[in-house]
Amino acid sequence: MSARLEGELLEVSMGPQHPSTHGVFRMNVALDGEIVVKLKPVFGYLHRNHEQIGERTSYLGTMPYTDRLDYFNSMSNNWGYALAVEKLAGVEVPERAQYLRVILAELSRLQNHASLLGFLLSDMGAWGTPLMYAFREREKVLDLFESLAGSRMMCDYMRFGGCRVDADAAWMERAKKIVYDFPRFLDEFEELILENEIVIARTQHVGRVSAELAISAGITGPMLRASGVNYDLRKVDGYGFYPRFKFRIPLGEHGDTYDRLMMRVLEMRESIDILKQAFEAITPGPITNPKVKVRGFRPPAGECYGRIEGPKGELGFYLISDGTGTPYRYHVRAPSFINLTILEDMCLGHTVADVMVILGSIDIVMGEVDR
Amino acid sequence: MESLEQIKSRIEAAIAGASVTIVPNPGPANQPSLLIDNEHAFAAVQFLRDDAELRLDYCSSVTGVDWLDRTVKKTVKVKEIVDGVEKEIDRAEEEKIPGYLEAVYHLYSTVRKHGPVIVRMRTTDRLDGAHLPSMTPLYRSAEFQEREIYDLYGVTFEGHPDLRRILMWDEFEDHPMRKDYVQPDDFEYEPTPHDEVLERAKEHYSERPTIDGAEPVSTQP
Numbered sequence: 001m002s003a004r005l006e007g008e009l010l011e012v013s014m015g016p017q018h019p020s021t022h023g024v025f026r027m028n029v030a031l032d033g034e035i036v037v038k039l040k041p042v043f044g045y046l047h048r049n050h051e052q053i054g055e056r057t058s059y060l061g062t063m064p065y066t067d068r069l070d071y072f073n074s075m076s077n078n079w080g081y082a083l084a085v086e087k088l089a090g091v092e093v094p095e096r097a098q099y100l101r102v103i104l105a106e107l108s109r110l111q112n113h114a115s116l117l118g119f120l121l122s123d124m125g126a127w128g129t130p131l132m133y134a135f136r137e138r139e140k141v142l143d144l145f146e147s148l149a150g151s152r153m154m155c156d157y158m159r160f161g162g163c164r165v166d167a168d169a170a171w172m173e174r175a176k177k178i179v180y181d182f183p184r185f186l187d188e189f190e191e192l193i194l195e196n197e198i199v200i201a202r203t204q205h206v207g208r209v210s211a212e213l214a215i216s217a218g219i220t221g222p223m224l225r226a227s228g229v230n231y232d233l234r235k236v237d238g239y240g241f242y243p244r245f246k247f248r249i250p251l252g253e254h255g256d257t258y259d260r261l262m263m264r265v266l267e268m269r270e271s272i273d274i275l276k277q278a279f280e281a282i283t284p285g286p287i288t289n290p291k292v293k294v295r296g297f298r299p300p301a302g303e304c305y306g307r308i309e310g311p312k313g314e315l316g317f318y319l320i321s322d323g324t325g326t327p328y329r330y331h332v333r334a335p336s337f338i339n340l341t342i343l344e345d346m347c348l349g350h351t352v353a354d355v356m357v358i359l360g361s362i363d364i365v366m367g368e369v370d371r
Numbered sequence: 372m373e374s375l376e377q378i379k380s381r382i383e384a385a386i387a388g389a390s391v392t393i394v395p396n397p398g399p400a401n402q403p404s405l406l407i408d409n410e411h412a413f414a415a416v417q418f419l420r421d422d423a424e425l426r427l428d429y430c431s432s433v434t435g436v437d438w439l440d441r442t443v444k445k446t447v448k449v450k451e452i453v454d455g456v457e458k459e460i461d462r463a464e465e466e467k468i469p470g471y472l473e474a475v476y477h478l479y480s481t482v483r484k485h486g487p488v489i490v491r492m493r494t495t496d497r498l499d500g501a502h503l504p505s506m507t508p509l510y511r512s513a514e515f516q517e518r519e520i521y522d523l524y525g526v527t528f529e530g531h532p533d534l535r536r537i538l539m540w541d542e543f544e545d546h547p548m549r550k551d552y553v554q555p556d557d558f559e560y561e562p563t564p565h566d567e568v569l570e571r572a573k574e575h576y577s578e579r580p581t582i583d584g585a586e587p588v589s590t591q592p
Contacts, residue, residue: 044538049523049547090399215428215481218512231429231481302398305432305477305487316432318475321398333432333477341515370538 009037012352016045020123020356023366027343027355034351039344046370054330059085059160059297062330067154069332070368072115075108075145076310078158083239084306084317085160089299091292097162098241099282103175104145104157105240105308106271106278110182111141112311113222113264113271114189116363120261121193123360124202130193137185140178147171160297161289172279179275182268190265203258207346207358210255217342220335221313222263223362227255233309240308244281245274260361298325312336312363332371336364372485373424375403381422382407386414394491404475404489412492413504413530419478419488420509427478427488430506433516435524436473437497437550443468470497472526476506476513494526497549505531523548 015026024045030038050069054062066081067074079101086093093101118134142152148167149155157164167175193199209219214227224231232249234242250266252259288294301323307316313335320329339362347355373381379391382405389411396403407415419427446461453460472494479486494501505528506513517528518537525546528534536543542561545552 044536044540047538051523052548087400088398213511216511217514218430218510220431229481231484236484300398302396302400304398304400304402305489307431314431316477318432318434318477320436329434329436331432331434333434338512338515341511 007033014352014355015042020360022119022360022364023369025359025364025366025369027359029352029355031352036347036350036352036355039347039355041340041343043340043366044370046366048371050371051330051332055327058295058325059299059327060294062327063158064154064156066332067156068367069334069371070310070312070315070336070365071153072112072365073108073311074153074155075104075157076308076315078155079105079240080306080308080310080315081317082158082160083308084304084319085297085299087306088302088304088319088321089160089292089297091161092289093161094286094289095241096166096282096285097287099278100163100167100287101158102241102245103275103278103282104148104155106275107141107144107175107179109271109311110179110268110275111138112363113268114138114185116264116360117189117193117261120357120360121199123356124199126198130189133185133189133192137182144171144175144178147174159288159292159294161292161294163287166287172282175275176279179272179279182272186265186268186272194262194265199261200258202354202357203261203361204256205254206257206350206354207361208254208256209342209346213342213345214255217345218338219313219342220339221310221363222267223260223313223339225249226252226259226263228253233307233314237307245277247274257357257361296325298323303329307333310335312365312368313339332368334368334371336362337369337371340364340369372483372488375405375488378419378425378488379405382415382418385418386411389415391415402487402489404491406491406493409492409494409503412490413506413509416476416478416490416506417509419490425488426480426482427486429479429481429486430476430510430512431479431487432475432477433506433513433520434475435520435526435548436475437524437548438470438473439497439550440470441468442466471495472497472501472524474503474517474520474526501525502527502529504529505534507531522546525549 010031012029012031014029015021016024026042028040029036053065066077069077114134114137118131121130145155146152148171149157209227211227211229214224228251230249230251247270250263252263299321301321303320305316305318307314315335316333318331319327322328346358375393379393382391383389390408392406394404394406419425442465444465447464448459449462450457451460474492476490477487492503503526505517517531520526521534522536522539523546
């Protein structure tokens with residue numbers, strides 16, 4: 001008789017209806033006891049062929065569809081798409097619209113990162129309370145979006161060469177108040193979570209990604225910077241008016257889940273800095289480029305890849321125009337889809353409970369993964 | 372960053388036999404790309420990644436494009452004998468350009484902070500020749516994106532470690548992003564033993580009357 005106890009591998013299908021998979025996402029996991037030895041992500045449950053819908057509608061018609069990609073950050077998605085089309089057609093954006101875009105994209109980043117932290121804590125077992133704290137702040141930002149764009153999550157706000165509606169002085173005052181009050185929430189939240197023993201035990205040295213692997217795997221956004229790679233498109237590309245702002249790029253050291261969590265906290269602080277500067281710098285003026293005919297928009301033939309630093313990573317739009325009112329090819333480079341590539345590498349050797357935390361720290365939204 | 376012409380000549384100098392064409396991109400975006408032949412594409416992209424000047428270590432976006440068969444109309448001057456006199460006549464001719472599928476890679480450098488260098492590869496045709504070398508051994512980020520092209524466009528990537536459908540379900544047969552894709556009437560239809568029973572049951576039905584000689588409406592394909 002063998003002295004060693006030999007067990008069989010246990011195959012578990014985690015998801016698609018698991019509460020911590022943040023949507024309909026499945027992982028086929030092979031377990032040796034409690035340790036993950038193999039993990040294959042399965043998705044596509046929300047696939048609606050977003051790209052083909054884009055190839056069948058007008059350029060403007062795709063704008064509201066981009067809201068549905070990463071439905072936490074419709075403002076950033078709008079900007080990414082508008083930026084690509086503007087590049088394709090060589091359209092200038094007036095100054096006030098550029099500032100408005102920065103303000104809205106950074107507000108979007110604030111609420112995305114805040115709710116991500118809430119979800120992550122929820123995945124770790126801190127059920128409800130931290131998430132509700134985060135959602136309280138998110139509501140304030142969503143109320144702002146609603147009063148400006150008419151919708152809380154599906155904003156459909158940007159247009160080629162500008163923005164759809166202008167923000168009045170009262171809106172600016174409300175936004176200013178929310179932004180100036182935000183650090184109070186952050187102080188409280190950081191005190192609650194960052195030195196919490198359970199959070200530290202669950203996240204430090206869990207799901208480490210080396211800088212080389214992160215670059216090769218196309219990881220972008222806070223996840224890449226948690227591995228210590230200084231690559232932020234707001235600095236690298238300097239799109240929009242970002243070169244006019246003073247802000248720093250927080251960098252991690254270990255590339256583990258704790259660093260990824262920390263990146264979000266620090267990025268929120270930098271976003272607040274950017275927002276404060278934007279409120280000072282914004283001046284009255286036109287918000288649309290009068291030369292652009294938004295309806296029946298026909299860019300010249302050619303192709304273009306435009307990208308922005310979304311809250312989840314590099315959000316890119318690839319467009320091929322054949323000179324008609326419909327794009328010949330419309331492709332979305334979705335950050336959370338590509339950030340999932342090395343999920344298996346991150347989870348190998350960890351327990352099932354850690355898989356949930358690692359997945360939570362990637363920050364995926366299935367609307368964008370499945371497209 | 373060097374100009375695309377310089378990169379092209381350096382690739383051709385480093386890799387014997389590689390044929391690189393610059394695909395111009397008119398329009399304000401001004402993002403021309405490099406078309407590399409399939410046989411040398413892997414080595415050429417490896418050169419772009421490892422070259423000390425370029426260091427294109429980050430493959431951002433990988434995507435497919437479908438180009439259908441198209442005919443280009445052009446006028447050709449032909450010499451013909453009309454009424455015993457040789458004359459030059461303009462004759463309209465149609466040139467058929469066979470369709471192909473394309474994979475487009477956008478490469479950037481996180482070290483040098485430059486880019487994009489856009490690399491394209493073309494399949495020989497849209498049917499059996501839809502094969503391309505996989506870049507996944509060079510860039511992990513191509514893994515899911517090449518799977519997506521395989522799924523939605525039907526390009527087989529040779530050398531890909533795990534080429535499966537990714538967004539559509541495994542039993543799905545067509546490639547929905549192709550330009551000539553036609554949607555089925557019923558996505559959910561799949562043959563079951565139930566269908567055989569229904570088929571046999573038809574023998575017992577009386578013949579249905581048709582209205583004005585029209586075909587009876589069928590519910591299943």
